[in-house]
Amino acid sequence: MKKTISILTAVTILGLTAACSGGGNANNGAGAGNTANDAPSNTSADNKPSGAPKKVELKIFLGGLDRFREQFDGYFEKFAEKEKAEKNIEVTFNSEYPGADNAPQILKTRLATGDVPDVFSLHAGNDMPTFYKAGYLTDLSDQPLAGKLIDGIKDLVSMDGKVVAVPMESLSWGYLYNKKIFADLGITPPNTLTEMKAVVQKLKDNKVTPFLLSYKESWIPQLFLPLTVGGLVNSSHPDFMDKMNSDQGSFADIKEMFDIIDLVNANGTDRAFEKGNDDGAADFANGKAAMWVQGTWDADSILKMNDKAEFGVAPLPINDDPASLRINVSVSTALSVPPTSKNKEVAIDLLNFILDDQASNDLYQSLKFNPVSKNHTFKPYPWVEDAAVYVNKGQSYRDPAIPSAVKDESGKALQSYFDKKLSKEDVIKQLDKTWKEANAAAAK
Numbered sequence: 001m002k003k004t005i006s007i008l009t010a011v012t013i014l015g016l017t018a019a020c021s022g023g024g025n026a027n028n029g030a031g032a033g034n035t036a037n038d039a040p041s042n043t044s045a046d047n048k049p050s051g052a053p054k055k056v057e058l059k060i061f062l063g064g065l066d067r068f069r070e071q072f073d074g075y076f077e078k079f080a081e082k083e084k085a086e087k088n089i090e091v092t093f094n095s096e097y098p099g100a101d102n103a104p105q106i107l108k109t110r111l112a113t114g115d116v117p118d119v120f121s122l123h124a125g126n127d128m129p130t131f132y133k134a135g136y137l138t139d140l141s142d143q144p145l146a147g148k149l150i151d152g153i154k155d156l157v158s159m160d161g162k163v164v165a166v167p168m169e170s171l172s173w174g175y176l177y178n179k180k181i182f183a184d185l186g187i188t189p190p191n192t193l194t195e196m197k198a199v200v201q202k203l204k205d206n207k208v209t210p211f212l213l214s215y216k217e218s219w220i221p222q223l224f225l226p227l228t229v230g231g232l233v234n235s236s237h238p239d240f241m242d243k244m245n246s247d248q249g250s251f252a253d254i255k256e257m258f259d260i261i262d263l264v265n266a267n268g269t270d271r272a273f274e275k276g277n278d279d280g281a282a283d284f285a286n287g288k289a290a291m292w293v294q295g296t297w298d299a300d301s302i303l304k305m306n307d308k309a310e311f312g313v314a315p316l317p318i319n320d321d322p323a324s325l326r327i328n329v330s331v332s333t334a335l336s337v338p339p340t341s342k343n344k345e346v347a348i349d350l351l352n353f354i355l356d357d358q359a360s361n362d363l364y365q366s367l368k369f370n371p372v373s374k375n376h377t378f379k380p381y382p383w384v385e386d387a388a389v390y391v392n393k394g395q396s397y398r399d400p401a402i403p404s405a406v407k408d409e410s411g412k413a414l415q416s417y418f419d420k421k422l423s424k425e426d427v428i429k430q431l432d433k434t435w436k437e438a439n440a441a442a443a444k
Helices: 066-087 103-113 128-133 144-148 151-156 179-184 193-205 221-233 240-245 257-266 277-285 296-305 344-354 359-366 382-392 404-418 424-443
Strands: 054-061 089-096 119-123 170-173 175-178 311-314 327-331 333-336 396-398
Touching: 054 066, 054 103, 054 344, 066 089, 066 296, 066 344, 066 359, 103 119, 119 128, 119 344, 144 344, 151 327, 170 296, 170 382, 175 179, 175 296, 179 311, 193 257, 221 240, 221 257, 221 327, 221 396, 221 404, 257 404, 277 296, 296 311, 296 382, 311 382, 327 382, 344 359, 404 424
Parallel strands: 054 089, 054 119, 327 396
Antiparallel strands: 119 333, 170 327, 175 311
């Protein structure tokens, strides 16, 4: 994401800068873990570590990132080589990649029961406040990585002014569209719901299915929630979040959110419940539909299925108010170290290596992620530049801080809504109830 313009998921344009060095500082955060004195102290005459290496196994928990297993595992091996050469620590990895639907609950259970990984992924927008409050995140502010972060990105992985995670996926998203189909039919991304209806009709008139539906995994229909709430909160309903957080609001106040959901559901591909994310990526890559309400995190999967695929990203129209048309900007996946890690020094070394000045350029580019470091110099991908057009015009918003439980419930409820097992009123009642329960749980 970067070279000239960097849609630094928060806003900002940045030029290239030189900068910080890598390396890890052990005296960081509270709780159990290695200290600087735990590292091997024997050195040879040329200051290289000598003697028998210290052996460390890092437990790595990367929820929802199985599609990137090859890239992460390869990068971890590069870190192991560096740690052996520089500190005479022999690092091995016990890595697990649970699915996105189950990962948050699995991780919370592990942390609560003391079965803590040394490095774990979390959603910066959804999970970070809760994890920080529970004391599960180490303060990384004094680490080299903190000084490398683009300012707008840094804010999204900080709590109380402290950097508590390393951003991986910084996102600017709305829905994906097939650029070739749009160009062939003379279509441009619509700015209003009325214009979207016209686009849908033109696609159907030309025998093109407008939307790809892949609802086998509940987190996919859940994506409608931040897109609709985000657009409405930043236009016609600025007090919605405050009302919901104080038990004074209802999703009935923003019932218009169903307008775009209904349009998509009525004009999508068949067998929605048979298609998960991987199937959806394959179908979209091969032109089975013109649009997919999905984020740019699937760019790697799409291009693996069809390296000639041309797709863009645009904000999802939810009504006819121009102020509601905005790109969602966020940091989704981030990496953290718990204060109770038994291998804390090495784990923090790994997080610093994630933003290594040289190696991280190749890592982030191979993952199709946006740049997050001032030292990232790789050219942004076309879809990043698409989103930057909206961000640079001020047509963006920070991913709304909706409670995780509400997001989870919305995914299941919208599956049932599509399947006609729940009405709009039923969905509203369930989401209202879940939000109030989340408020009560947070107050404890």
